[in-house]
Amino acid sequence: MTAAHTLVTGATRGIGRAIVELLLAQGQPVVGLARRPDPGFPAPLVCADLGDAAAAAQALAEVAQRWPVARLVNNAGVNQLQPLGSITDAAMAQVFDLNCRAAVQCTQALLPGIRAARDAAGRPVGRIVNISSRSLLGRLDGSVYAAAKAALVGFTRSWALELAREGVTVNCVAPGPVATEMFERNNPPGDPRRDRLLGAVPMQRMGAPEEIAAAVAYFLSPAAGFTTGQTLFVCGGASISQIHL
Numbered sequence: 001m002t003a004a005h006t007l008v009t010g011a012t013r014g015i016g017r018a019i020v021e022l023l024l025a026q027g028q029p030v031v032g033l034a035r036r037p038d039p040g041f042p043a044p045l046v047c048a049d050l051g052d053a054a055a056a057a058q059a060l061a062e063v064a065q066r067w068p069v070a071r072l073v074n075n076a077g078v079n080q081l082q083p084l085g086s087i088t089d090a091a092m093a094q095v096f097d098l099n100c101r102a103a104v105q106c107t108q109a110l111l112p113g114i115r116a117a118r119d120a121a122g123r124p125v126g127r128i129v130n131i132s133s134r135s136l137l138g139r140l141d142g143s144v145y146a147a148a149k150a151a152l153v154g155f156t157r158s159w160a161l162e163l164a165r166e167g168v169t170v171n172c173v174a175p176g177p178v179a180t181e182m183f184e185r186n187n188p189p190g191d192p193r194r195d196r197l198l199g200a201v202p203m204q205r206m207g208a209p210e211e212i213a214a215a216v217a218y219f220l221s222p223a224a225g226f227t228t229g230q231t232l233f234v235c236g237g238a239s240i241s242q243i244h245l
């Protein structure tokens with residue numbers, strides 16, 4: 001039997017890519033999923049748009065059939081900033097669809113393998129990690145994203161309850177601002193929002209994707225087998241700051 005794999009969605013760039021590289025460095029096999037091919041990707045990569053439920057179903061069936069996936073990182077997500085008064089149905093549908101519906105779809109598609117996964121001693125080793133955001137605590141001009149990321153905490157805690165007796169853990173990582181393409185796209189240099197965001201981080205800097213990956217790798221590890229339903233903020237202290245992001 002091939003070693004248990006981890007599926008990372010949104011794997012080719014940013015936080016997802018850092019998770020993939022850390023797991024590979026730890027000797028753990030990984031499968032990535034993203035919309036576009038990436039010739040330099042260091043592991044098998046399945047390409048599908050998780051916003052297209054039918055295409056995603058096909059890709060996830062292929063993953064489940066080709067690799068013994070014991071661990072899942074629901075990382076793919078999207079953010080659209082729209083202040084209250086300007087929220088569009090289209091943006092709301094897209095943000096909830098990719099951050100929430102697709103995470104449910106990925107989890108359900110891989111659940112049989114995650115439930116069945118065992119280590120050499122026969123102990124359950126199934127793991128699910130959802131990538132939320134510090135924004136779940138409240139985000140100026142980003143209430144739809146905040147709500148979608150808060151929903152992921154609800155999923156995390158409820159799935160943790162449902163799977164606890166089977167020894168499968170479900171946890172959540174909530175990053176603060178991290179230097180990725182998504183962050184640069186939403187907060188370009190010169191945008192006053194960017195200075196406001198960084199000014200609200202007590203550590204006065206952005207996080208690195210590798211710092212988020214370290215928290216994810218902990219939740220995925222055998223050592224974290226008694227930790228479930230938790231949300232870890234990796235945000236330079238922004239979750240305890242009194243200044244609003």
Ligand SMILES: NC(=O)c1ccc[n+]([C@@H]2O[C@H](COP(=O)([O-])OP(=O)(O)OC[C@H]3O[C@@H](n4cnc5c(N)ncnc54)[C@H](OP(=O)(O)O)[C@@H]3O)[C@@H](O)[C@H]2O)c1
Nearest residue numbers: 010011012013014015034035036050077133177178180182
């Ligand atoms: N960056 C931050 O400051 C920050 C803070 C808090 C939380 N987060 C969360 O962390 C996660 C990763 O964010 P990131 O900043 O690392 O993003 P990113 O740099 O924009 O990377 C996104 C990754 O997801 C893939 N992807 C995007 N849309 C997809 C789709 N519809 N289907 C499949 N794959 C898709 C992209 O590849 P393709 O384009 O080829 O599909 C890419 O590999 C997200 O859930 C985000 O909400 C980010």
